[in-house]
Amino acid sequence: MKQIRHEEAPGERIQPLDSSRRAELEQTVPELPAAHRRRQRQRYLRWRVQNLLSFRRIPGKKRSLQPARSDFAIAIIGVGPRYSAWARTLIHGLRGPGRYDGPIHVVTDTPETFADLEGTSCIRIASTRHQMVIKTCKTFLYEWITERYVLYLDADILVGCDIRQWCEEALACLEGNAALFYPDPSARAMPYHGGLMLLDSEKSGPFFKAWRELLAKGHFRQDQEALLACAENFDLGRPPGYGLSFPDPQYVRAGERDCFIHLTSYRYSQLGHDACHAYLCDTLALLPDQASQRLDFT
Numbered sequence: 001m002k003q004i005r006h007e008e009a010p011g012e013r014i015q016p017l018d019s020s021r022r023a024e025l026e027q028t029v030p031e032l033p034a035a036h037r038r039r040q041r042q043r044y045l046r047w048r049v050q051n052l053l054s055f056r057r058i059p060g061k062k063r064s065l066q067p068a069r070s071d072f073a074i075a076i077i078g079v080g081p082r083y084s085a086w087a088r089t090l091i092h093g094l095r096g097p098g099r100y101d102g103p104i105h106v107v108t109d110t111p112e113t114f115a116d117l118e119g120t121s122c123i124r125i126a127s128t129r130h131q132m133v134i135k136t137c138k139t140f141l142y143e144w145i146t147e148r149y150v151l152y153l154d155a156d157i158l159v160g161c162d163i164r165q166w167c168e169e170a171l172a173c174l175e176g177n178a179a180l181f182y183p184d185p186s187a188r189a190m191p192y193h194g195g196l197m198l199l200d201s202e203k204s205g206p207f208f209k210a211w212r213e214l215l216a217k218g219h220f221r222q223d224q225e226a227l228l229a230c231a232e233n234f235d236l237g238r239p240p241g242y243g244l245s246f247p248d249p250q251y252v253r254a255g256e257r258d259c260f261i262h263l264t265s266y267r268y269s270q271l272g273h274d275a276c277h278a279y280l281c282d283t284l285a286l287l288p289d290q291a292s293q294r295l296d297f298t
Contacts, residue, residue: 006182006183006238006241008237008238009238010169010173010237010238010239010240010241011172011173011174011175011176011177011180011237011238012237012238013176013177013235013236013237014181014191014192014231014232014236014237014238016232017191017232025188025190025228028188029220029221029225029228030221031219032218032219032220032221036218037217037218037219038218039218040132040216040217040218041216041217041218043128043130043132043133044132044133044136044215044216044218045216047126047128047130047133050126050128051125051126053126054124054125054126071147071148071149072102072147072148072149072150072151072167072171073102073103073104073105073145073146073147073149073150073151074094074100074102074103074104074105074150074151074152074153075104075105075106075107075141075145075150075151075152075153076090076091076104076105076106076107076152076153076154076155077106077107077108077134077137077138077154077155078106078107078108078110078113078114078155079107079108079109079125079127079128079134079137080109080127080129080134081110082296083155084108084110084113084114085293085294085296086155086156086294087106087108087114087155088113088114088117089158089286089290089293089294090153090155090157090158090159091104091106091114091117091120092290093158093159093160093284094159094163095119096159096285097159097160097161097162097284097285098159098161098162098163098164098259099162099163099164100163100164100167101119102119103119103120103121103146103147104117104119104120104121105120105121105122105123105144105145105150106120106121106122106123107122107123107125107137107141107144108122108123108124108125109124109125109126109127109128111124123144123145125137132215132218132223135194135215135223136212136215136216138152138194138197138208138211138223139208139209139211139212139215140208140212141199141201141208142199142201142204142205142208143201143205145201147201148200148201148202149171149174149198149199149200149201150198150199150201151167151170151196151197151198152196152197152198152199153195153196153260154194154195154196154262156195156262156263156264156265157195157196157260157261157262157263158260158261158262158263158280158284158294159259159260159261159284160245160257160258160259160260160261160283160284161257161258161259162259163243163259163260166239166240166242166243166259169239169240170198170239170240170243171198173198173237173238173239173240174198174200174237176235176237177200177203177235177236177237178199178200178203178204178206178207178234178235178236179197179198179199179200179204179207179234179236179237180197180198180199180236180237180238180239181193181194181196181197181231181236181237181238181239182196182238182239182244184224185246190224190228191228191231192224192227192228192231192236193224193244194223194224194227195262196239196244196260196262198239203235206234207230207231207233207234207236210230210233210234211223211226211227211230211231214226214229214230242258242259243258243259243260244258244259244260244262245257245258245260245261245262246261246262246264246267247261247263247267247271247279248267248270248271249270249271249275252271252275252276252279252283253275255279255282255283256283257283257284261284263276263294265297268295268297273295276291276295277291277292277295280294280295
């Protein structure tokens with residue numbers, strides 16, 4: 001799949017799944033053992049205590065009634081050396097081909113990694129090596145970030161072209177919704193993909209609290225499974241019908257690019273290191289060292 005497509009019109013509320021489709025998806029979500037759930041709850045609670053006791057910059061709130069560029073920011077999670085390096089590459093892409101000059105907030109355990117980046121501020125959290133705990137940080141963004149409208153991007157996303165028009169259209173799509181999600185392009189075709197989301201901090205609190213509660217309980221193997229379990233109870237819509245691509249071999253060979261290119265480890269394994277490295281250097285204009293660092297999935 002090259003570019004994400006969705007049946008709902010941009011901005012339209014995502015429709016609930018019919019019973020047969022929901023049952024089909026639920027069969028792909030195995031019930032985790034009680035011991036696994038218990039460990040996940042313990043990991044999350046331990047991190048929460050450590051995080052509350054550690055220093056963290058949380059700015060005062062600033063809110064406006066209408067979508068405005070001055071009340072818009074981008075958020076990235078960069079916890080651990082690999083994801084911090086990827087977050088830096090993403091930020092360079094946003095500032096370069098993305099032509100984005102607004103505020104960027106990085107949720108990280110190593111703020112010093114981003115100290116030299118202009119217009120980038122850090123929200124410091126306690127360190128953890130557990131991915132499901134780190135993913136709960138997505139559900140705190142509406143509380144931690146000053147701006148009302150927040151575009152969250154996974155650190156393994158790359159920027160291929162000017163994102164400003166997409167951002168303007170996405171803000172228009174957000175009207176009446178708590179958050180916007182693309183569908184997931186995996187074989188399961190989940191209706192929500194959590195790697196890119198645009199949220200309204202004034203409206204999204206109840207949704208993110210429900211998602212966080214499911215993540216913290218440890219019932220699910222992935223954050224998107226927990227998202228599926230609670231999302232239909234809230235007003236969630238679709239972003240513009242373009243903007244996010246998952247590169248397949250044809251896409252890479254043709255040198256195509258989009259606003260946001262989600263190069264996951266699965267896509268990397270499909271494409272191979274040499275093809276990905278050439279694409280990052282020749283099409284996305286990364287330096288060879290940057291490309292090699294970005295392709296470190298070990």
